[in-house]
Amino acid sequence: MSLLSFFKQKHTEVPQPRIEDWPLTYRQDGLWTIHNADFMTEPKFASAYARAVQAEKDHNIQWRIHILTWAATNAMKIPGDFVECGVNRGAASSAIMTYVGWNANRGARTYYLMDTFQGLVPELVNDEERAIGRLDMFEDAYPECYEQTKKNFDEFDDVVMIRGPIPDTLPQNKTQHIAFMHIDMNCAAPETAAMRYFWPKVQRGGIVVLDDYAYHGYQPQKDAMDALGREIGFMVASLPTGQGLIVKSS
Ligand SMILES: C[S@@+](CC[C@H](N)C(=O)[O-])C[C@H]1O[C@@H](n2cnc3c(N)ncnc32)[C@H](O)[C@@H]1O
8 A cells, every 4th residue: 555545544534533432541630632641650650649649639730740750850960959939838849859869869959949838929910810810719729838848848858948929039049050940830920030030040951841831721921931931042842731841952
């Protein structure tokens, strides 16, 4: 059979299954797919994910945690600190630390955890975000959690928690070299402020993951981050998990 006739048969004659009959490998968190999701059953990933659940609760975000653990694993190959802006109780970061075996590298790098530890800062939520209900949506979502979060990270070395609103707290973070950063504050202004501040410190090969970049309902964060990227020179890959991925190549 010629390639052309194979192609025609494949795409015109073979009946496609109805979408409800597809063997879905993942069906949560805004992502339905038939593609390979082997990471779901890998023991190392399962323990890291269980650690995230222990820190908070199960949000059924395995694919997002898979992206983060992949990024962090690669970032461990270059020198530099890890930074998370928007930590809450530390689900994502404790999964990352478990996955990469953080304590095996005692003294080599610092993991900075930055948050108000009591929710969004209303004055930083812009008109567009207010119009789509951002303040109402998260009004009761993030009660005071500093002590609980501190306890969550007791088992990990080289952790520095910085409490207070970004951007005010950015100068308190003394890192000069960043290998990995996760930005997840559900709000454009502090996220772009953090990116503007830390981007020059991200090392070549360093990775930044934006939790909400492509997520349904978070357009203002994407627009703001894209504008900043055009200004200071980065491009974000839009992931089907709703995350955005940036690798600093130079
Ligand atoms: C979605 S949660 C973070 C979840 C965490 N990254 C995880 O995956 O486990 C968002 C966090 O951003 C924090 N936050 C929002 N605006 C902030 C700001 N301007 N400065 C510091 N923290 C902020 C909130 O307090 C909240 O804990």
